[in-house]
Amino acid sequence: MDICKTLEDMNIVVVGHVDHGKSTVVGRMLADTNSLPEGKLEQVKANCRRNSKPFEYAFLLDALKDEQAQGITIDSARCFFSTEKRNYIIIDAPGHIEFLKNMVTGAARAEAALLVIAADEGVMENSNRHGYLLSMLGIRQVAVVINKMDLVDYSREVYEGIVLEYSRFLKKVNITASSYIPVSGMIGDNIAANSTERMPWYTGMTVLEQLDSFISEGLPADMPFRMPVQDVYKFTMNNDNRRIVAGTVETGRLAVGDSVTFYPSGKRSSVKSIESFNVSPPEQIMAGNSAGFTLTDQIFITRGEIAARSDEKPPEVAARLKTNVFWLGREPFSPGKRYFIKIGTAKVECSLERVGRVMNASNLNSEKKESVERHEVAECILNLKKPVSFDLTDELAATSRFVLIDGYEISGGGIITGAMEDELSDVRHQVMIRNTNWIKSSISREDRAYRYKQRPSLIIITGPRQSGKKTLARELEKVLFQNGELVYFIGMGSVVYGVDADIKNRNKKNREEHIRRAAEIINIMLDSGMILILTAIELTSHEIELIRTIANPPDILTIWTGEKVTTDINAELTFGGNDNKMYVERICRNLADRGIIFKGI
Amino acid sequence: MDHLEKLEARSVHILREAYSQFKQLCMLWSIGKDSTVMLWLARKAFFGHVPFPLVHVDTSYKIKEMIEYRDRLALEYNLDMVYGQNKEILEKGFTYPNGKCSRIECCRLLKSEALKNTLSGEWPRYRMNHGTGKYEIDTNREPFTGVIVGVRADEEGSRSKERYFSPRDKNNDWDVGDQPPEFWNQYKTDFAPGTHVRIHPLLDWTEADIWEYIEKEGIPTVSLYYDRGEGIRYRSLGCAPCTSPIESSASNVAEIIEELKSGKLRNIAERSGREQDKEDGGGLEELRKDGYM
Numbered sequence: 044m045d046i047c048k049t050l051e052d053m054n055i056v057v058v059g060h061v062d063h064g065k066s067t068v069v070g071r072m073l074a075d076t077n078s079l080p081e082g083k084l085e086q087v088k089a090n091c092r093r094n095s096k097p098f099e100y101a102f103l104l105d106a107l108k109d110e111q112a113q114g115i116t117i118d119s120a121r122c123f124f125s126t127e128k129r130n131y132i133i134i135d136a137p138g139h140i141e142f143l144k145n146m147v148t149g150a151a152r153a154e155a156a157l158l159v160i161a162a163d164e165g166v167m168e169n170s171n172r173h174g175y176l177l178s179m180l181g182i183r184q185v186a187v188v189i190n191k192m193d194l195v196d197y198s199r200e201v202y203e204g205i206v207l208e209y210s211r212f213l214k215k216v217n218i219t220a221s222s223y224i225p226v227s228g229m230i231g232d233n234i235a236a237n238s239t240e241r242m243p244w245y246t247g248m249t250v251l252e253q254l255d256s257f258i259s260e261g262l263p264a265d266m267p268f269r270m271p272v273q274d275v276y277k278f279t280m281n282n283d284n285r286r287i288v289a290g291t292v293e294t295g296r297l298a299v300g301d302s303v304t305f306y307p308s309g310k311r312s313s314v315k316s317i318e319s320f321n322v323s324p325p326e327q328i329m330a331g332n333s334a335g336f337t338l339t340d341q342i343f344i345t346r347g348e349i350a351a352r353s354d355e356k357p358p359e360v361a362a363r364l365k366t367n368v369f370w371l372g373r374e375p376f377s378p379g380k381r382y383f384i385k386i387g388t389a390k391v392e393c394s395l396e397r398v399g400r401v402m403n404a405s406n407l408n409s410e411k412k413e414s415v416e417r418h419e420v421a422e423c424i425l426n427l428k429k430p431v432s433f434d435l436t437d438e439l440a441a442t443s444r445f446v447l448i449d450g451y452e453i454s455g456g457g458i459i460t461g462a463m464e465d466e467l468s469d470v471r472h473q474v475m476i477r478n479t480n481w482i483k484s485s486i487s488r489e490d491r492a493y494r495y496k497q498r499p500s501l502i503i504i505t506g507p508r509q510s511g512k513k514t515l516a517r518e519l520e521k522v523l524f525q526n527g528e529l530v531y532f533i534g535m536g537s538v539v540y541g542v543d544a545d546i547k548n549r550n551k552k553n554r555e556e557h558i559r560r561a562a563e564i565i566n567i568m569l570d571s572g573m574i575l576i577l578t579a580i581e582l583t584s585h586e587i588e589l590i591r592t593i594a595n596p597p598d599i600l601t602i603w604t605g606e607k608v609t610t611d612i613n614a615e616l617t618f619g620g621n622d623n624k625m626y627v628e629r630i631c632r633n634l635a636d637r638g639i640i641f642k643g644i
Numbered sequence: 645m646d647h648l649e650k651l652e653a654r655s656v657h658i659l660r661e662a663y664s665q666f667k668q669l670c671m672l673w674s675i676g677k678d679s680t681v682m683l684w685l686a687r688k689a690f691f692g693h694v695p696f697p698l699v700h701v702d703t704s705y706k707i708k709e710m711i712e713y714r715d716r717l718a719l720e721y722n723l724d725m726v727y728g729q730n731k732e733i734l735e736k737g738f739t740y741p742n743g744k745c746s747r748i749e750c751c752r753l754l755k756s757e758a759l760k761n762t763l764s765g766e767w768p769r770y771r772m773n774h775g776t777g778k779y780e781i782d783t784n785r786e787p788f789t790g791v792i793v794g795v796r797a798d799e800e801g802s803r804s805k806e807r808y809f810s811p812r813d814k815n816n817d818w819d820v821g822d823q824p825p826e827f828w829n830q831y832k833t834d835f836a837p838g839t840h841v842r843i844h845p846l847l848d849w850t851e852a853d854i855w856e857y858i859e860k861e862g863i864p865t866v867s868l869y870y871d872r873g874e875g876i877r878y879r880s881l882g883c884a885p886c887t888s889p890i891e892s893s894a895s896n897v898a899e900i901i902e903e904l905k906s907g908k909l910r911n912i913a914e915r916s917g918r919e920q921d922k923e924d925g926g927g928l929e930e931l932r933k934d935g936y937m
Contacts, residue, residue: 052647144825148807151827180827273660278693280722287691291657291829320688321861331645333656335691346664371825385830388664444828451834453825 051259056134056150058177059159060167064190067228068159069122069133070100072250075235078124100228128255136173143418144371147176147456155184155221155257157250162201162225163194166208174209175402175420178216179369179458181440185213186221186253192242193227199244222253264329267355268295269434269442271387272305272348276335277489286487287318288350289335290388293441295352296329297336302353305344306432307360308595309475311353312338312483341487343597347389349432349442358442360471362430363396365461368423368447370415372454376423376447377414384427386445386459392428393447399423415455424463430471433459466585467592470559474593491572495529499569500639501596502630505582505612510605511621512578518623519630520576526631528574528640535561535579558586562593569596574639583610598639602630648857652685655845657829658808659689659792662843663696665833666790670726670763673698675710676881677865679794681854682846684863686792687721697724697771699788701762703754704734705741705883713866718772725772726782728762730754741885751920754883760816763788763840789835792843798850806844807832814838851914852904859897871895882918 057065073079091098122133134153136146150156156177160170177185187209195201206223213220224233225245232238233249248256270290277286297303297314304311317324318335328334349358370376376395384393399422400409415421436443436458447455492498502519504512516532523530538561539546546553561577568575577590587601603614616633618626634640645653662669671686671694673679686694700714718725733739733753740750761767765785773780795806807823809831824832835841849857858865868889871877876889894900 145823148826273657274664276690276693278690278695280693283691283693285691289660289689291653318691320692331650331653333653333660333689383834388661446828446830448834451832451836453830453832456825456827456830 051128052130052132053155053254053257053259054132054134054153055155055157055254055257056136056153056177056182057157057159058136058146058150058173059188060161060164060169060173063159063161063164063167063170064101064228065135065159066101067099068157068188068190068226068234068250069135070102071228071231071234072133073122073124074100075231076124076126076251078122126251126255129259131254143172143176146173147180147369147371150177150182151180153182154260155186155254156182157186157188157253158220159188159190160205160209161191161194162189162198162205163191165205166212170209171212172418174213174218175216176369178213178218179367179420179456181444183218184221184257185218186250186257187213187223188250189223189225190228192225192232193230197225197232197238197241199242202245221257222247224248224250224253226250263294263441264296266294266330266439267358268297268301268303268350268352269293269358269439270297270328270334270350271389271442272344272346272350273388274346275344285318285337286341286489287335287337288344289333290350291333292328292330293387294330294439295355296327297334297350297352298327299336303338303350304353304357304479305342305348305350306358307430307471307475308344308348309478310342310344310481311479312340312342315339340483341485341490342481342483343488347387347391347431349387356438358432358434358439359459359462360430360432360475361462361465362427362467362471363463363465364425364427364433364459365463366423366425366445366457366459367420367436368415368455368457369420370417370447370455372449372452373417374449374454375414375416376421376449376455380449382454383448384425384431384445385448385453386431386433387442389431390448391431394426396424396426422460423457426465433462435462436460467588470589470592474595488570488572495572496641497528497572497574498597498639499572500574500598500600500634501565501569501590501594502574502576502600502602502634503582503587503590504576504578504602504604505580505614506604507607507609508580511623512580512604514621515602515604515618515623515626516576516578519627522627522631523574523640526640529572530574530576531568532576532578533561533564533568535577538564555586555589558582558589559593562590565590565594565596569594574634581610582612584612587612598637600630600633602626648853648860651849651853652688652857654848655682655685656689658831658843658845659686661829661831661833662790662792662809662845663690666841666843668786668788669696669790669792670699670788671696671792672759672794673700673714674794674881675700675706675714675866676794677854677858677869678796678846678849680865681849681857681863682792682794683717683721683723684861685845694721694723696792697726699762699769699791700725700727701755701759702727702729703758703883704729705739705754705885707868707878707881707884707887709866709868710881715772715777717864719774719777722774723772725779726762726769727779728758728767728769730758730761731767733757747886747920750886756816763791787840789840790843791840792845794846795844796849796851796854797847806847808844808847809833810842810844811835812840812842852901855897855901855904859901865897869900880914880918882920886920887918 057069059065074084087102088098124131134149136149189202189205202225225242226233232241235251270292272288273290275288299314301314303314315337351357378395382393384391398412401412401419401421402409434442443459445457446453504516506512520530520532539557542560543557565575601614603617606619730753738744740747762769764787769782770779771782807826812818868878871893875893877892878889894903
């Protein structure tokens with residue numbers, strides 16, 4: 044391949060219903076721009092003559108694909124050609140519905156699309172489905188190529204009928220086509236040259252002119268800064284002390300000295316330095332960069348958070364999402380099943396709460412359904428196990444996009460249209476404010492973990508009254524302490540009569556407040572690097588979630604004592620008897636396995 | 645951002661995703677220009693560090709300079725360097741250069757088989773001891789579940805169909821017809837036990853991109869790529885008996901780029917000096933289905 048590097052590149056995807064002539068249009072473009080290897084056209088024509096079949100430009104693509112196997116220019120999915128303005132990479136997306144996931148893979152890389160509709164067949168199911176997917180994938184520049192005009196006698200009426208029908212459809216999916224071009228790939232009308240003789244009524248652009256008038260999308264640097272955190276690196280080799288927040292900038296820009304806030308945690312710090320390798324560090328990072336920076340404070344953040352600038356509009360945080368989903372999985376997307384959502388760098392367990400409208404791809408009429416079948420598009424409400432940070436699709440498209448994992452496979456994609464409340468929304472909001480205003484220490488969590496030779500962790504022991512919670516907690520504390528761990532046992536009773544002395548009545552609402560305050564204490568003690576053992580009577584899964592939301596323990600181990608589990612809790616360990624020696628051993632093994640404590644006991 | 649900056653950013657993103665998602669991760673380093681650029685990109689991604697082992701499949705027929713260069717860089721960059729080999733077949737002498745089997749069979753035994761068993765930990769791995777500079781049998785025999793490979797889509801037919809994250813089943817097989825969807829920088833990072841994922845950070849790079857990046861960054865490459873006064877150089881590196889140099893007087897990176905873009909190499913395939921391609925019907929698809937890189 045010989046792409047001259049001085050021209051800009053643009054990826055174009057060609058989509059449309061099967062047999063509407065995508066390959067013919069592409070083949071014709073290659074031929075008419077002299078982008079074919081020498082003698083190729085003649086060779087394919089000669090082949091056709093020998094086999095007594097009429098020559099078609101689509102055969103050119105097939106021939107080029109064969110040639111590519113010998114290592115020269117074209118591949119099965121992509122081919123290249125240049126105009127005076129640009130180098131184009133044409134992605135020929137499969138039109139057959141079976142290949143929708145390949146179409147999505149190809150189209151997602153494109154900056155603009157040609158959508159081919161055959162004049163003789165008109166708008167078909169996949170014309171609409173592909174149009175809809177282009178919209179969801181975020182491709183806003185779409186030109187509609189109405190092909191096979193030769194088969195309808197170059198009829199203006201047919202052309203205008205399709206324009207009317209299809210523009211109505213595109214409007215529903217928020218796309219305004221750049222143009223509707225009547226062409227014949229076979230004859231060559233309006234591909235590279237105007238067809239004034241056969242279609243004098245059409246005075247618009249040819250396909251090539253249209254390609255050149257697509258706008259090369261600049262990187263979205265003038266929007267709010269968003270960088271999903273891929274990792275926080277602390278490589279110690281060669282005495283490297285840097286703690287680098289790494290990720291790819293989706294939008295906006297960030298410079299040294301800027302105040303940066305991480306979501307969903309709400310933790311805040313400032314950019315101390317921008318890091319790089321083998322080049323002098325840039326003064327700022329911006330959209331498209333795979334970047335890394337260090338912070339002035341030792342705040343603890345992890346993969347999955349989004350870095351935003353504190354002086355710009357913050358992203359949303361929620362655990363319930365209003366979305367539009369397209370489903371590619373063989374099994375339908377159904378409520379009651381366990382999935383994972385991947386958004387930015389976050390990956391969180393989720394379930395389908397409810398299906399809203401399921402769009403019929405061929406006419407965009409909606410129907411009511413319980414689940415989403417393969418190749419369907421639907422409005423869905425998703426329930427996440429933990430909150431994620433994102434933007435709404437109308438505001439910042441890049442950070443509104445997610446995929447859904449069923450088992451081991453990416454089985455769907457979607458965009459977020461709304462953030463919804465859940466029962467922990469208020470608490471979460473308070474926690475974010477607390478984190479943002481936290482008075483920072485100069486000692487990092489890693490420093491403490493290194494010094495104490497343990498990772499902070501919360502062990503919750505819960506169960507009915509008189510089930511041996513406190514006895515077990517004390518035994519566990521003693522063993523861990525004797526082993527050199529920094530450990531502390533805190534019973535709910537220690538909180539209720541002191542910190543909670545102002546709460547008089549024991550009712551359900553107050554119980555939640557007791558737990559909230561205990562969780563705030565736990566948060567502080569975990570931050571100090573402790574392993575904490577909490578005992579409380581009959582905690583529910585909601586109460587555990589409340590503690591998790593407030594204290595955000597890096598690790599949490601829940602243990603139920605007592606023969607029968609009397610709440611909806613899903614404890615990791617259940618101990619029915621009183622063999623505390625064995626229970627303590629099992630807990631210690633669990634802690635060692637998860638790397639909370641570094642040495643075996 | 646220019647063309648090379650965009651390519652670099654995507655590759656770095658992919659490498660970081662791989663590092664965060666795969667506990668048992670390694671990078672295959674063939675010593676050639678592509679995987680050496682990939683190694684450089686890893687140092688970009690991790691700010692001078694390479695936080696996973698580099699694995700080399702040593703057929704014992706590699707050109708001498710390649711092994712010297714490998715060990716020199718391993719020491720200089722502080723690489724966790726590991727190699728694997730099909731010792732049994734080499735001891736039996738059942739190879740193409742010995743006249744005992746065909747080229748393709750030799751590739752299969754010395755490369756595909758050695759790779760498969762090195763990745764799975766079935767066969768011993770030899771790991772560099774940085775104290776002595778010598779290789780020792782590695783005690784870690786856990787299978788690698790993420791394998792970073794420097795293939796490029798423009799190299800030959802089967803590679804153009806690859807994904808950035810491409811699953812392999814228990815037998816190392818690749819199902820070309822049913823590949824995972826890949827969009828919005830989201831990749832297949834979940835996999836069933838016993839299977840693994842190949843990661844391809846260089847998929848979008850062309851041969852010219854590779855050389856332009858080598859020039860831009862000043863990446864050290866093995867001397868075999870350059871003419872040293874005899875009017876020949878290697879364009880693609882493999883085993884000595886099955887790789888021939890091309891006629892070229894390009895003696896530095898700039899001259900190679902010039903030769904690629906305007907000169908006589910414009911319409912000649914990069915791997916034209918690699919004999920196994922020709923015998924595999926030109927597509928390498930059969931070898932690659934079997935685990936070949």
